[in-house]
Every structure is written in structure tokens, then in C-alpha cells.
Amino acid sequence: MSSQNQPPSRWATRRAEKQRRIARVASIADGAVLPTDRMVEVLQNLIAPGDRVVVEGNNQKQADFLSRSLAKVDPEIVHGLHLIIPSVSRAEHLDLFERGIARKLDFAFAGAQSLRISQFLQDGILEIGSIHTYAELYGRLYVDLTPNVVLVAGYKADRDGNLYTGASTEDTPALVEAAAFRDGIVIAQVNEIVDDPKDLPRVDIPGSWIDFVVQSDKPFFIEPLFTRDPRLITPVHILMAMMAIRGIYERHQVQSLNHGIGFNTAAIELILPTYGDKLGLKGKICRHWTLNPHPTLIPAIETSWVDSVHCFGGELGMEAYVAQRPDVFFTGRDGSMRSNRAMSQLAGQYAIDMFIGSTLQMDGAGNSSTVTHGRLAGFGGAPNMGHDPHGRRHATPAWLDLLQTDSPLERGRKLVVQMVETFQAGGQPTIVETIDAVEVGRETGMPIAPVMIYGDDVTHVLTEEGIAYLYKARSLEQRKEMIAAVAGVTPIGLSSSAEKRAALRRDGLIALPEDLGVHRSEANRSLLAAKSIADLVDWSDGLYEPPARYRSW
């Protein structure tokens, strides 16, 4: 095959540059293995000013040894980098901008660092490419954001670079492939390098995709982001969960779904084995899930509500439980979980009946955002899953149930549910005249406001007052009326009236708990299948190992 020949140099500039850089560390590296204590020097040799560099920042796996090392390079040598970080979660991610090593940032989510991003943007230290959803950020790695260097993390590697990511594979394969196959440089930090390839539990990414591995100074950082303590679930959460089950899950026969990480959806998970069982819904709803392994899903799994769970990433403490439930979770031959954020996002977008999420602010038309003044949080996967994918062509009962006419040219619709209490904990209304994102967008010079989920993509709004069936709205005006009718005593809610609410109920456009056969008096914590983390451990047969901070019993 002529492909074995050397390509002409004018068509192989990326390859030549890669080889040039790799040659510079040849004397430092032992084959593919880099020395832990010389990483700063190595990065200065492998990364050039202005490079596009992907740094794995994920929910459950951080290339933190590499990002800490990168933050220590000499800004005279390495500067002006364009960083691509799916989830900006480490302090050093921002230190890189403070030191001038990086200049531009493309990202999808920022948790704890969202305040600092906002501040740096104002100070002119940082320039934002775009705030993406995960799925579109991965896509751009194969189009106009192909990286020069990719820094990722895994549990173990052998000396040829074969990588075992551990249960949180997350988006490592999607990040690595974009560089490995376009002459970028891939470096993986691992907790352990094994001499014998047979000591790898399994191979998640082949060694021929990885240029270098390095043993990190300490195991990569991991935080339990998807753990919700049942103790904090209130009767209001439970009332809303009951409404969700009767007025949405049962009504539309929701078989496959994604849950966010809030207490509202945790409440739903925890009353399936009690309230859901009493309604005879087992096997009829909630069979297939795309979500991280939420501990609060354990009782539903143990009572056979759940056929399958595909995970974006892992959750600290759930490793052993997941490994012992291979019928439900995706696991490898070695027994540990395999997650995959890119495939789970694809599934979460295209293959499920319903997305249900929450937000910090929603306006009267249903537009919502977690971006508020001083917090550039990003949206993660929410907009990707929280819209109706017009490219979908397969039908399910739930999807078809949202048809509004008999026209053969009308299509079904994915359920996109916003589940919010009308007021936040601090007494701030959730449902507001104008979401902060509009002003934030204007102030920071974004081309459009950073909206998380657009009102016209939302099919249902569920508050403690009731459910607005927005997919039935015939106009923007009607959609607004429906939202106002369930917006309680927020300013938006006060614009509604008893007459309007009565008319909307009569027409089936909104439903109150009593319309759904939900008794407020039943909405108490006795419905929770687990009332504490200790209960979850019991349900799991001792397999769930909650992180220290949750061990309060």
C-alpha cells in the first residue's frame, strides 16, 4: 500500500512538527514512559505557544497532575495557549490564565470555578471561545478545534501506553481520538504503570493512540458529584415527585430517561419502589436510564425497576455496587464499569423519551439558565439532552403521545421537563421577569445570551403548584399563561388569576395535584425507600461505600 510511503513534506507539516517535539524529549523519556519529576520540563518541550491544548477536566476524572505541571511551566516559553476543557473544575485550570500560559478557553461546564471565570473575563485575563454542550465540544474537536496536545487521566497503563481508564472512562476516548489521528500529541497520567500488559484489568484505549504515559505524583482527584443525601429531601420534593410520576411518567408512558442531579429527581428515584409500586407502574415506566450511577437509584434497582443504566461517568463509592450488578450497568470483562460520556450524550439526546432537569432561573416564557450574575457556569450536557432532536425518526409511545394533530406530517416530540420550586432556598424567585443570562450576555459581549434551555424546547414545567403542559400551547401568549398559572406567588405567578387557572385546568393545559390524584397529605418522607445514606448502604447489601463526608451515621 502506498500509504506506507512517507507523505510529501508540504502535506505532513503536523506530523513533522509532532516528530520534532517528540525528539526533544527522547532523552528524557523511557520509551513511552515519562519521568514524574520532570513533567514541567517535558511539557515545555512538547507544547508550543498558541497551541490548542485539551486538558481532561471531567466530573469524575481529572488530569490534575498534568494541569498542575502545566501551570508551572515558564510563561516565557509556553504562553497564549487555547485551552479546551470539557469541565473546568480545578483551581489550576484558572491559574493557567493568571500566569499568561493560557489565553483562550472553550468549555462546556464550570462548577466551583465559575465565579473565577467570570472575574477573569471581566479583568481581560481570559477570552472565551464559546460555552458549549459536551456533545458539540466533542464534535468541534473533529472539525475546527482539532487539538495539538491532549492531556488525559486514567487508572493504569502499561509501558506501551495501553490505557485502563477505570470506571470513569467519561470522554477520554473522544478527546484522545481527535489528537491521535491528526498528529497531535497525547499524554496520559495514570495512578500506576504496570510492567506486564496482562496486569491491566482491560484496555479502554489502545497504546497506539497514546504517545506518553506518566505516573502521577498522587492518584487523580475525584469528587462525589452525583450523591444526594436522602435526609435533605423535603415533603415539597416528594409532592413534586408524586406529580411527576402521575402527571408525566405514567401519563406519557416514559420508558427511557435521564435524570439530573437535584433533590427533586432524587426524590422520584426514591419513591419509585413505594409510591410507584402502589400505582402498579413497575415494568411500565423508567426501565432504561442514561445517567451517572446515582446512589439514590439503588432501591429502584434492587426492587427490579431498572433494566439498564448507561453512564456518562462514575460516582465515587458506587464502584463495587456497579460491578456487582452487571445485568443493569455496562461493565467490562474485568468486572468494572465502562462509562462513555460521548455515547451516553448521543443516547441521552436521541434515544430516550425524556429529559428532566432543574435550573436556577426561568423566565415567564420558559427560558432558563444557570448563568447568573458573576457565575459563568456553563451547561454541561443539559441543552444537548434538553431539546427535541429534530433528526430523530424512531417512534416510542411517549414520543407519539405528544402529537397534537392527526397529520401524518407532524412528528412526535421528546419530553423536556423543567422541575423547579417557584422560590430558591434563599427566598429568591426561580421564575423571574428576565433571566440574568440576558444581561450577562450583553455585558460580556456574547453574540447571544447564554441560555441553558429555551422555552420553546420545554414540554412541561413542574412546580410545587402543578404541571404546565407546555407542548399543548398554541401560542407564546398561551405558553406564558400556563407557566404563570403554576408560578405561585412569584411576580410572574401573581400575573395569573383564579379564573385563568380554572380555565387552563378545564382545558387540560395545566394540572394541579388534585387533578392528578395526588394527595398532598401523602407527600411525606415515609414514602422514601431510603431516608438516609445509611439506608442506601443497606439496600446495596453493603456494596455502596459512601465517601467520608456522607458517613454521618
Place this chain on the structure above:
Amino acid sequence: MSSQNQPPSRWATRRAEKQRRIARVASIADGAVLPTDRMVEVLQNLIAPGDRVVVEGNNQKQADFLSRSLAKVDPEIVHGLHLIIPSVSRAEHLDLFERGIARKLDFAFAGAQSLRISQFLQDGILEIGSIHTYAELYGRLYVDLTPNVVLVAGYKADRDGNLYTGASTEDTPALVEAAAFRDGIVIAQVNEIVDDPKDLPRVDIPGSWIDFVVQSDKPFFIEPLFTRDPRLITPVHILMAMMAIRGIYERHQVQSLNHGIGFNTAAIELILPTYGDKLGLKGKICRHWTLNPHPTLIPAIETSWVDSVHCFGGELGMEAYVAQRPDVFFTGRDGSMRSNRAMSQLAGQYAIDMFIGSTLQMDGAGNSSTVTHGRLAGFGGAPNMGHDPHGRRHATPAWLDLLQTDSPLERGRKLVVQMVETFQAGGQPTIVETIDAVEVGRETGMPIAPVMIYGDDVTHVLTEEGIAYLYKARSLEQRKEMIAAVAGVTPIGLSSSAEKRAALRRDGLIALPEDLGVHRSEANRSLLAAKSIADLVDWSDGLYEPPARYRSW
């Protein structure tokens, strides 16, 4: 780690079943290697009645030895299978239904077999799950269509199952992962099994994901589907190509795009180095592509129009050329291309400015389908890329250019262009009152009509008459008027009038060639950078090796 322990048997039924089946072929297999001449017997032991079985049928890679072997099993032993085939392309895919081995089919595209699918459906021999887009079919493999068995193809494997797919990786990783990590059985046919792992050019899929490999009786079938002979490009194609470049690509600054496989888009590719150059557009439009390696893209690549191409799959004859242009194409360390249909579809949906495609029929509202009477073709990736993904949050100039108001809550829009001649070659109108898909859907009992691209997702319709800028339409009525105005002498077109057309031109809702500065007199074949396959070979420096049927010089 407790995951090393054996999971309780009630939670590991899939794993036990897999082990049970694998034990049945232990005496036949040599480790992971199966004997070529005993595959029918092996499949009878590894596949059980009613199984969900994925058969790799792709554009450029067919697990045809495995599908031929499957078609020979005893229907008394293996029957009622639920087949999942991304692209139904082989006769034996349908033989499986004729013999009762398979019963139900989920698929995304059917080329040559679309007539037979239609016939079998009518005869009650075959039941269709759904017609999907590729992306949603992959998604469902991780939700409610997890396979029991996956049959795929590659070029080479070692005796541990490490797989080199060759340049057409296509969707093999997405198919394999769904089974490998949920206790399904994965069998790969390869053209060659190497004894020494070092003889594999690279590893596309790790051996720990593959249960068995078998050397096929002959190399897998491959067909040049994306090759368009420039000789067949007409002046009308060229006129339309000129209008596309001026009225769409230049106007909206389209940087990243997907092209379909028609002669219309081939004409665009071939006049970029001539007409596009004269307009000074090089470097300003069409820099990043997601598409198979079209031979007609060679002149644009050679004249430095193209920064990057990410491919869904390969194209026969383009292997050496692609391998010699690694700056442009995604290639592995071994030098050969790496394609990836799942990632390219993700990119094609989310990360590009424009999708431009064609269709067999479009109605007056812009709804289109390639499903016509007697042909259940499926849609492949067209609907996935041919809609505006509402989950997109990053802005590009083209995306922003479709904004219609100053509201910060309005979002940009992806360009979805339908490029059709008003009449098909046989004199049948392309633009019709009602697309056949409506009746086909009704007759075959589908829940909704099999529409390929919905009118409300189309932003531009381009015919030889002009361009309708549908994204500017303020109502369905106006959209229809705009389409009629460029529908020529079809019945739909005759419903328009000179007055209406003039008004629409004045308002900028439609544009005729003269409005775009396109001179009909220039629209001739002299604009084509290559006028024949031989010219393409010349452009490629002899690297492009056209298949025999195109060697007509």
C-alpha cells in the same frame, strides 16, 4: 476491589448466558480464533432464537462472510432474530428474513435492498422496528436495543482479537462497545489474522472488547459509493453550484460543512478552484469538512482550499491519496485513514455551519423524502445533519447570520440546504403536491410518515430557477410561496406568478441567478477543475486509484 468478586447470579444473567454459549464453542475455537469453515456451526452455538443481533452493514465495510454464514444456519435452531443493521446493503441481509432466521429489522439506510424490504414488509415476512438515523440507532444500542451478539468486519486482527479496521473504521467501535460492555458476544471477521501483534498496522479496537476473530473466506465486499464521474456533470449542475457558492456559501460565510453524494455538490467541489478562486473566496469559505473522501474534492484539496476533512468512512481508491495528505485527513500512526461514523455524525450534527443535500421528492412546504412507492430506502445520516440542533450553544458567523431579530433570546441557526432540480431525470417532478412517503407510511402502518427532512428544518431551497431563503419565512404560507417561486414548471411552481416572484425578489426572500451576479452564460463545463476521472487522477499525482468501472479512459 470488590468488583473482582463474582457478582450474585441473579444480577449476572447476561454474563452467565454469554459464558454458557462461549463454552459451547470452546472445543472449536483456538483461543479467540474461530475456524473459517465451521462458522455456520459456531453461529448456531453462539446465537439463540429471538436474540438482538447487530450485523455490520456499512457503506464501505461489510461483515459479509458473517452475514452469509448466518444466512446458512438451520432456522430450526436459530430463528426470530431481531436484526440491527445500520446500512442494509447485502442480499443475504434479506435472505435471513426469507428463511425465517430473522423476524424484525431496525436500520438506518437501505440502498439496493430497499425494494426487497418493501416487498417483504408487504408479504409479512419482515417487521420493521424503526427507520433511524445513524446517530439515534447508535444511541439506542446503549438504551433499549443493547445487542446480544455483534458481527463486525476489519482488515486484520491478531490472535488476541486486537483489531485493525482499516481506513473504513466507520461505526465498528460504536457497535462493538455496546455488546463488549454489556456481556454481549462480539465476533469480527478479518481479511487476515497475524500471529505477531506487531504486524498489526495499529489497533482500532482493543482485543479485550472482542470475543472471537475469524478469517473470512474472501476479503470483505467494498463498493465505491461516493465516487461521482465529472463527465456526468451538466451545465445545470454547474449553474446551481455557482448559485450555491454566491447565494449561500459566500453570503453566509460557510466555513464548515457536509456535502451529500450527488452531482450537484460534486459540481460545487469542482468549481471551488476555478469560480470560487476568481471570487477571492479561498480561505474564507469551505475550510472544514465532514464527509467521506470524495474523489471530486481532490482539486480543492490540491489548491489548498481545504484545512481538514473528517470522514464517516472510506472510499475505494482513495486510500493512498488520503494517506499522503495527513495534514488534511485524519490518519493513524501507521499512515492510513481513521474514519469514525459516530463521531463524524456528532460533528456533522453539532459542529458544522451547513448541511446541503438532495432528495427524490419535496412537497410545497419543503418536506422531503427518499422513500417513494415500493422503496423503503431509509435516511442514513441526512436527518441527523439536516436539522438545526437546538442543543447547540456555540456561535459561528454563518449560524449568527440567520438571526432574524435583535432579541438576545433568539438563537442562530444551522443552514440546511435542499439542492434539487425541479424535475428528475425521467421527467417526474421533484417538487410535488404530496410526497409518496405519506401514503407509504399509511399503507405500511407506520405511526408517522417516513419523512427524511421536514420543511420547517430547511433554511434554503436551491433549484435551477433560484434560491428560496426559507429561514426568512414568517409563516407556513410564506414558506410555500417561496418554494413555489423557485419550483419552475412543476404543478407547485405553476401556482406562483410573475407578480408574486417579483415581490419575493424585491423583499430578498428569493434570489434568481441575476440577483446573485451569476451569469448563466458562464455555467458550462469549462469551469470544472476536473472534467473526468482521469483528470482527478492527474490532480492527485497518481495517488487516486479509481475502481475499474470508472477507468473509462
